[in-house]
Amino acid sequence: MIDLIYVERAVAERPGARRILERFPRATRVECDRYGEIFNGNRQNFRLQKRRPALILAEKTGEPVLPAPEGYGVGAERNFYFSPMLNCLYDCRYCFLQGMFRSANYVVFVNDEHFHAAIERTAAEAADEPVFFFSGYDCDSLALEPVTGFVETWLPLFERLPNAWLELRTKSVQLRPLIDREPLANVVVAYSFTPEAVSRQTEHGVPPLARRVEAMARLQRQGWPVGLRFDPLILHEGFEANYRELFDRVFEALDVERLHSVSLGPFRLPRPVFRRMARLYPEEPLFAAPLTETEALVSYDADLERRLLRFCEDELLKRVPRELVFPCRT
Amino acid sequence: MPASPIRLNIVTALECEARPVAARLGLEKVTSRAHRPLYLGDGVALTVSGIGRRAAEVAVKFLHLSEEVQVVARGRDRLAAQPDAAWLNIGIGGARDLDVGQGVLAHRVEDAGWSRAWYPRFVFEPPCPTATVRTIDYVERAYFDPVVYEMEAAGFATAATKISTAELVHVYKIISDGPTAPTHEISKARVEELVSARIEEIAGLAGILQELAVELASMKADPEGWEEMRRRWHFTQTQLHQLRRLMVRGQALRPGEPFDPPELKRARTPRQALAVMDKKLRELAEAREEGSGRR
Secondary structure, eight states: OOOEEEEEGGGTTSHHHHHHHHHOTTSEEEEESOTHHHHOOSSOOHHHHTTSOOEEEEOOOSOOEEEOOTTOOSSOSEEEEEOSEESOSSEETTOTHHHHOSOOOEEEEOOHHHHHHHHHHHHHHTTTSOEEEEOOSSSOTTTTHHHHOHHHHHHHHHHTOTTEEEEEEEOOOOOHHHHTSOOOTTEEEEEEOOOHHHHHHHEETOOOHHHHHHHHHHHHHHTOOEEEEEEEEOOOTTHHHHHHHHHHHHHHHSOGGGEEEEEEEEOEEEHHHHHHHHHHOTTOGGGGSSEEEOSSEEEEOHHHHHHHHHHHHHHHHTTSOGGGEEEOOO | OOOSOOOEEEEESSHHHHHHHHHHHTOEEEOOTTOOOEEEETTEEEEEOOSSHHHHHHHHHHHHTTHHHHHHHHSSSOOOOOTTOEEEEEEEEEESSSOTTOEEEEEEEEETTTTEEEOOOOSSOOSSOEEEEEEOSSOOOSOOSSSEEESSHHHHHHHHHHHSOGGGEEEEEEEEEBTTBOGGGOOHHHHHHHHHHTHHHHHHHHHHHHHHHHHHHHHTOOOTTHHHHHHHSOOOHHHHHHHHHHHHHHHHHSTTSOOOOGGGGGOOSHHHHHHHHHHHHHHHHHHHSTTTSOO
16 A cells, blocks of 8 residues: 655654554655655645655644634534644545645654643643544544554543543544444544535545445444534535435434534635645536635535535434534634 | 657766667657757657766756757747656666666655755656665765765756656666676666666656656646637736636536537627636536526
């Protein structure tokens, strides 16, 4: 799976880096000073790199935990995100990562302690209230689990921080590390879904819907809090029937009583990100949808967006209590 | 002389490196006004830089700006190198740990004099081992580090990565010397022999890079009917960008058809034309989302 690994010299001997390097003994190893030498830079093509991404092992410098954008959350007042990894194993055509990053290579930060200290500090600043940490903003939290060992190294931290909540947002069915341990009440495994017809066309490399639903249900049966993320909502031919069918399938498999949260948000992107994505995939009908561009954002035309959002929200409210549903407009 | 656009530019330091490559890829030697060795073939251009990083850098610029040369060479329509053509530096180098005759692709190119580095991106499976290639200004005899020592790659990478995307810039070296094969034993005939022995690997690599360049060009291709549309009105530069975006979106909705709605015939100004296209595009997009249009 990984044939080429770039390693920052400064982290090459760290346990996290060594563990990953040992896992890929046949991969070519190339040393660099800073991961930005490979990951940044304008003259790169994300679409070409997606054919064969390399792995970059790096050190996260600067502030690793950042406030989540306004309106991004599932009930808590204090929301933060962090990115132990950049980029994703999957290739979803609507994903903003392909327009945000120039490179499709996977960056894994191996200085976990830097993140851990920041999370502990942030949680301690509001010890009396819940603090939510989102880990799947710039990556899929679990898709590269066999490489990153994220669950194994991070869950013990949240086990001892009672007011800290972790969201693992994923489309992965790599459950082993979760199944093999006791569930944690403050760790939410959040699955994101689009209707099967959309998934087939736009979510390349993602496990089939049925397997994801099954994986999520299994986690819930074991006691893990699970969340549902219908974000982005995609306007498409027959969206009403398709979303209704998706909701039926998902809620049939889950115990709503034990569901942590449901969030939904329409397709919207920062304008420069959208433009880069459309340049990379000019043939993609998704980017030719009825869209409105403002200075900052590209989103569906307002009345269509309203209609899509209202339909999905109404359908969801037939199946789950309102207090569990969180529309996201960020 | 072939008419297809240049998809691959090759730079070698020596004529004896160029000859077998030109022969295998079917390139013809042409006389350039710049008095520089130039070989041209179907979608491929090759020049001989001479020895040293600066010479390689100049050679890349020469090929990139060789419009004039190509006109001279072809004696017909201008056919400049594509901005996203692939670039390949082929040459020889010395190494401590690699066998003489082995071909390697650079996964890191170091400029020993300037402490700079480039990282060619492998979006294809390399047809040979990869290694760090270090560009030096002298003949290496100690082979102290486990790298390939040579004299052009950094200059080549400096220039080529400013022109093309990183995935399309590569350096291929054949090991010519090492601790047991001293440099004074290298002759022009020996170099030609070394390159000839690796010629199928080189041809394969050339093919891969040309395919990638074609793929990249298709991402950036003008939408169907673009030239005709831009001639129909006198668009400003900003309007041309808008026009392109609209036409690309139109084509995404109806692949294989130029986006040229009949209502455009009534448009008298570029602004009206863009407004008509925008409106038509929305109608098309909404019609496509059956059941999601305004009711």
